[in-house]
Amino acid sequence: MGAGHAHRLYRHGHSPVHRLPPHCKLVAVLGFVVVVVSTPREALWAFALYAVLLAAVAAVARVPAGFLLKRLAIEVPFVAFALLMPFVVPGEQTELLGLTVSVPGLWGAWNVLAKGTLGVAASVLLASTTELRSLLLGLQRLRLPPLLVQIASFMLRYGDVITDELRRMSIARRSRGFEARGVRHWGVLAKTAGALFIRSYERGERVHLAMVSRGYTGTMPVIDEVTASRAQWAYACALPVLALGVCLLGWTV
Amino acid sequence: MSRPARPAPSPEAAPSSGVAPSLEVSGLAYAYPDGHQALFGVDLTVRRGERVALLGPNGAGKTTLVLHLNGILDAGAGTVRVAGLPVEKRNLAEIRRRVGIVFQDPDDQLFMPTVREDVAFGPASAGLRGAALEERVMAALKRVGMEEFATRPPHHLSFGQRRRVAVATVLAMEPEILVLDEPSSNLDPASRRELADILRTLDVTVLMVTHDLPYALELCPRAVILSDGVIAADDHTQELLCDTGLMRKHRLELPFGFDPRSVAVPRP
Structure with missing residues (x-):
């Protein structure tokens, strides 16, 4: 054992992604999600590229696709909501598989589904490569x-x-x-x-x-200092920076 | 039949070595805010290196007394000194470093996510960092034989292991006096013996609050009885336990078949 605090989402490993300091990973995931959310929904190819980026991270982290997809199940309630949108959103109607659906509704559903799935996938990757304990240390480091x-x-x-x-x-x-x-x-x-x-x-x-x-006076003492080198920051920020490039292309093309 | 409260192996009787006693309680009285008075003038001196059992029926004020030792409760009257330092608001940080209390339920004592961090909590609160902190933590864990479990979360340990880690959490503060609240409760006989072995090896003053009279006899040469908020007796543990009248008067009972005369005990 000796592996510290294992939780169900965590997948034990020693990949470069596992080794990154927790606060770098938190910043990277947050940056990625913000970039994804700000991408115009019409740029379909951009979302495909995001998915490719995440798949690359998963490959480096040695998180198998099956593991990742199973954890994505948490998204199901939102998917249900997204599937309703084409039927309830008013606007121009169109035929799809013999059903009458609204065009803005379809776009809305796509928007929620694509951005939601990418966000959840990024979070699942974070959770499966970072122990809960380190996540807390990371949050502490980020001055939460x-x-x-x-x-x-x-x-x-x-x-x-x-x-x-x-x-x-x-x-x-x-x-x-x-x-x-x-x-x-x-x-x-x-x-x-x-x-x-x-x-x-x-x-x-x-x-x-x-x-x-035992001497508590209102603040927790610092026991484990988490620090990150410039290289580690650069490595962690590769994901959001690449995504930002894709996003900017999505707005200009 | 009752024995007067005489400080039998008292510091005055021993040749004064010039060292302040680990614990000096005099005239301590306390009433809870609701008016219930728990202590009526407690006098107790524990010399450095002594192991003393604090016995007494439920409701005698044992816990109240313990909470005075590190200033959680403020004395209504009287004073408490730890190695000469009075328990006062301005000394609290140092007092709490000097008095290591091991509470009864290790799940209350161990509140950090891993054993290592829990043991580090006290010294880190006192400002220790880095390699010195790490060294202190491992040394404390080693003293209780738990160094292999440093990275484990406390709830993955057995009850006996958690109790030992709880002892390590206060040992890491290098206390002047170790106060144990019911150290043998909920332990199976093997864990009980392991803990006793550990406590015997520690070079530290111990005050042990307990209902477990054989355990008190095994570990503590001296015992005091706290009853109705005063120290009702103070003597060699074996002599106290053999005084049937005194024992009955303070609702203390030996386990079935246990004869305190029949065992060889440590002598001060």
């Missing part, structure tokens, strides 16, 4: 408000502890013959949620006590 970083890192630490508590409460309920069946039992479940909240709150107080006892 420290309180937000602390909250996120406590979620990381205590998520399993609280899930476990919930599981024990559920076992205790079922051991006394309770089975949640229908609306009449919602009250019991609500009380469970309340009890869990109180337990978590009290744990929070005890954790705070333990922190104060």
Whole structure:
């Protein structure tokens, strides 16, 4: 083991992309997404090029296509919304596969679908090459408000502890013959949620006590300094810079 | 039948070595904001290098006393000194470095994503950085035999391992006194013995709050009983445990079949 904090999205590896400092990767992904979103939707070829860029990153990171595509499933609710657009958006109508659809709706759907998919794919790549812990360090390095970083890192630490508590409460309920069946039992479940909240709150107080006892005065001490060399920045920024080139072409052509 | 609160192996009795005692509590009284008074004048001195068990029934004020030792609670009356330094607001940072409290639930104590970062939290809060910090962390983990687990998240460890890491988190601050709250609770017999072995090797003053009387006998030559907010007895652990009247009076009970006379114990 010794691999630190493994999470389901992360894919362990030692590729050049894995080795990049987390804050460089965060900036690169954010830059890429902003560029993609600002591309005119009519420049169909530009989106194809973006996809090629991401595929290249995936290849360098040795993330298999199947892995990436499976993780893209999170996008499904947005896809459903996009598929509705051609039918509900008013405007000029046209025939497509025997259905009457609106042209602006089609463009809208394409816009959401293409940009959304590229954004999600970039994020999935980031998540599969960066451990959660390093992502937090990266965010800290990028001067995200420290309180937000602390909250996120406590979620990381205590998520399993609280899930476990919930599981024990559920076992205790079922051991006394309770089975949640229908609306009449919602009250019991609500009380469970309340009890869990109180337990978590009290744990929070005890954790705070333990922190104060070890010298906590409101800010987390810096334990791991993440630094990036100029070369690493250049390497990470290759993706958004190339994308920016594509985007500018998309506006001029 | 009750034994007067006499400071048996007290610092006055020992030849004064000129070193300030690790812990000096005198006349400590405290009432919670809701009016409930928990401590009524506690006097307790723990010399450097001593291991003392703090015994007492539930509700005797043990936790309240512990929270005074590093200034989490402010004394209503009386004083607490750690190695000569009074527990006051302006000394709090140094006091909290000197007093290492190991809380009962390691999941409360270990709040960082990895073992290494957790052990580093205290020294890093005190301003240590870089190689010196790394060295301190590994040394503390080594003392509890957990150096191989540095990069693991705490929730992937067994309960006994988490307890040991919790001890390492305060050892990393190089404390004057280690305060352990129920160190043997929830441990299986093997982990219990492993922890005892570790505690015996530590060259540090220990105050151990516990209901586990055999464990107190095994590790601490001296014990005090806190009952109704005062120190009701202070003596060699073995003698305290053998005083059946005193024990009954303070709701302390030995486990079935355990005879404190039958074991060889450490002598101060």
